[in-house]
Amino acid sequence: MSMIIGGEITEIVGALSSGRTSLLVSGMRDVTRRGAVAALVDVDDAFDPVSAARAGVDLRRVLWVRCGGRRDSALRAADLLLRCPGFALVALDLGETPPRLPLTRAFRLRLSARRTGAALVILASRRVAGAAAALAVRASRCAVRWGGPGAAPTRLDRLGTMLRIVRLRGGVAVDSTPGDGDGSRAQRETREEGSEPSRAQRETREEGSEPSRAQRETREEGSEPSRAQREMGRYRRGCLTPSDVHWWAA
Amino acid sequence: MMARFACVHVPFFAAAAAARCEPALGDRPLAIVRGIPPATRVLEASATARERGVAPGMTETEARARCPGLVSRPWCKERIASARHALLEAALAVSPRIEDAAAGVVFADLAGLERLFGDDVAVAGRLARSARRVGLPARVAVAGTRTAARIAARNATATVTAVPPDGERAALAGIPLDVLDLAADVATAFARWGVVTLGELAALPRAALAERLGAAALRAHDEAQGRDLEPFRPWTPPAFWEEAQGLDWEIDDAGALLAVLGLVLERLAARLEAAHVHADVLDLDLELTSGGRDQRSVPLAHPTREVALLRMLLRHELALRPPPAAVTAVAVSVRAVRGQPGQAGLWQPPAPLGRDLATLVTRLTALVGGDRVGSPSLVDSHRPDAAAVVPFAPPPEAPADEPAPALASLVLRRLRPPRPVDVGTDDERPVRVRRGDLGGAVIACAGPWRTSGEWWDARGWSREDWDVLLDDGTLCRIARDRVTGAWVMDGIYD
Numbered sequence: 001m002s003m004i005i006g007g008e009i010t011e012i013v014g015a016l017s018s019g020r021t022s023l024l025v026s027g028m029r030d031v032t033r034r035g036a037v038a039a040l041v042d043v044d045d046a047f048d049p050v051s052a053a054r055a056g057v058d059l060r061r062v063l064w065v066r067c068g069g070r071r072d073s074a075l076r077a078a079d080l081l082l083r084c085p086g087f088a089l090v091a092l093d094l095g096e097t098p099p100r101l102p103l104t105r106a107f108r109l110r111l112s113a114r115r116t117g118a119a120l121v122i123l124a125s126r127r128v129a130g131a132a133a134a135l136a137v138r139a140s141r142c143a144v145r146w147g148g149p150g151a152a153p154t155r156l157d158r159l160g161t162m163l164r165i166v167r168l169r170g171g172v173a174v175d176s177t178p179g180d181g182d183g184s185r186a187q188r189e190t191r192e193e194g195s196e197p198s199r200a201q202r203e204t205r206e207e208g209s210e211p212s213r214a215q216r217e218t219r220e221e222g223s224e225p226s227r228a229q230r231e232m233g234r235y236r237r238g239c240l241t242p243s244d245v246h247w248w249a250a
Numbered sequence: 251m252m253a254r255f256a257c258v259h260v261p262f263f264a265a266a267a268a269a270r271c272e273p274a275l276g277d278r279p280l281a282i283v284r285g286i287p288p289a290t291r292v293l294e295a296s297a298t299a300r301e302r303g304v305a306p307g308m309t310e311t312e313a314r315a316r317c318p319g320l321v322s323r324p325w326c327k328e329r330i331a332s333a334r335h336a337l338l339e340a341a342l343a344v345s346p347r348i349e350d351a352a353a354g355v356v357f358a359d360l361a362g363l364e365r366l367f368g369d370d371v372a373v374a375g376r377l378a379r380s381a382r383r384v385g386l387p388a389r390v391a392v393a394g395t396r397t398a399a400r401i402a403a404r405n406a407t408a409t410v411t412a413v414p415p416d417g418e419r420a421a422l423a424g425i426p427l428d429v430l431d432l433a434a435d436v437a438t439a440f441a442r443w444g445v446v447t448l449g450e451l452a453a454l455p456r457a458a459l460a461e462r463l464g465a466a467a468l469r470a471h472d473e474a475q476g477r478d479l480e481p482f483r484p485w486t487p488p489a490f491w492e493e494a495q496g497l498d499w500e501i502d503d504a505g506a507l508l509a510v511l512g513l514v515l516e517r518l519a520a521r522l523e524a525a526h527v528h529a530d531v532l533d534l535d536l537e538l539t540s541g542g543r544d545q546r547s548v549p550l551a552h553p554t555r556e557v558a559l560l561r562m563l564l565r566h567e568l569a570l571r572p573p574p575a576a577v578t579a580v581a582v583s584v585r586a587v588r589g590q591p592g593q594a595g596l597w598q599p600p601a602p603l604g605r606d607l608a609t610l611v612t613r614l615t616a617l618v619g620g621d622r623v624g625s626p627s628l629v630d631s632h633r634p635d636a637a638a639v640v641p642f643a644p645p646p647e648a649p650a651d652e653p654a655p656a657l658a659s660l661v662l663r664r665l666r667p668p669r670p671v672d673v674g675t676d677d678e679r680p681v682r683v684r685r686g687d688l689g690g691a692v693i694a695c696a697g698p699w700r701t702s703g704e705w706w707d708a709r710g711w712s713r714e715d716w717d718v719l720l721d722d723g724t725l726c727r728i729a730r731d732r733v734t735g736a737w738v739m740d741g742i743y744d
Binding site: 014015016017018019020021022025026029035036037045046048050051052053054055056059060062063064065066067068070077080081084085086087088117137139141144146147148151153154155156158159206246247248249250 | 298423571598599600601602603606607609610611614617618619622623624625626627635636637639642643644645655657658659660661662663664665694696697717719720723724725726741742743
């Protein structure tokens, strides 16, 4: 299971104790274990190296930037990291009170990520990148299991997380992945998450006027899958299924 | 003319380096220790301490039990580096061609010295006196090869030993095998065969030895015959890497100061390029109109000699901490190192280039502070949140290919510092957690997990941890200090 899409923005959102940080750390593990380098911009100094090392992260390949609660510094630090070629993953942990991220700034971050090929993963309690994100996943806790020999639990055993894709750009190309069984599920959810087309949009389509820039981009993406779309196609093949429960061992 | 080499050997060098800094120690038994008390271990012991049963590897407590008058000093690499340099300079005062073989081992080429100082014994005596003058008691042996001279010096009891020309094999024949640093399996094989001296080892057939024990045994065979295996690598004193410039009038403008520093850096970089070395640390010394000096050190994330990069790093440094007064003179010095090849493995994923990394780390440091950028590193302790930040230097080699665990680990989000909480308990189990105006009933909890440590000094801790699930859905770890009874929230599982 990996959320790493090179050159794109991925958002992981959810409440505390939902398993979102464990999901981010598992991505850092994948990156560092294959010998690549990751960076973590930590707004609230919440990263726990002991937990991460236990999860298998090679800490020597992690550049940890602690911002001491300064959210604007965190965004600037992420911008600097994305402009430096060589990082496979730049994780931006915005904590519980994420700052307002103007759309222009979000698209600028995406442009930097595309130039260097780094994956930007934003962790927050709510979505901040808007349309600049290629993939957004909402994590929610679905179970907590306790363990121990007696009736009273003596240890926390595991935590279950339900992942739901709330945004997935380039869904048409993704669905065309050969041998894909549940690709339409994500597309349905994406459609469910987005609003219904407005009356004006329906009228525009009926009139057959010139397609908008966004529509043209969508068609172009649909006609020839980009690298990001091909990477996102992996999710159809079982790397990330939106309604499965993922367990984290305590 | 036959080559002659001298080996200047200082036994138990770490202890000798400590005694050099404290002459008052005299002949008292001395041990160099390392670690946090009481888990300190002996790394090196002086000859006097060894006579009383102290050996490297034992705990300091055991060493003191064996030798009641033992004096211990902590391991200090600066002290050893200083003593090593002093020994090299002492040897350089006698011979112009010396080699730095190891800490406390220096080879000197004696070619042409007989006209200046006399025979081998006279030259060796001069070397020993020169080392004694810088506070290091050395044994000196002279032989036709460096290997023979080193073995003779290690085994000697007298200050000066001279092996006659062409007499190396005979001189080494009776020396026990212990003087060679043999691998454990090779040493065991020799002991099983009954080979205990260098002469017996040298008499073994070389081809059969290679077939049975491989390259390590061949190397030992060569050393037993006194053969040199590596070329002589002359040591020269480190260069003085500094460029300075006095100013006709004081400068209080950052731009003008950077222009001057750029000129100084260009001169320094030209010298570094001529010597094929790079700058590792940049030291800046500014003379101020107030009469004081502003000295600062700029560590580089990657050795470099690029003027533009060095100038940019100084610009960030001066922007972060401007000089307190106008500047009247500048001096820039560097610590020079050999450049490392920048190419990684063919199948390695790309990593940031050293030049880009140096710039990035400097900018991040200017943005969030120097101690907030780096790689997390675990500390060898059971203390909660025992971690440190070390300079970011990803290893060039590929990581070991380990299979992924069947179940990924749950991660804790730390609260730094831990938040004090009010906890209501029932039969010692937490039932309610209140923090400020927020509070929640405990739905489920697990614990306690009791830990303690470092009770032997003021940083001791003793606590019991609980994992609790609150009714607002928060799954967190709380802890009670078993000394004060105070509760804190360490972090939240996420």
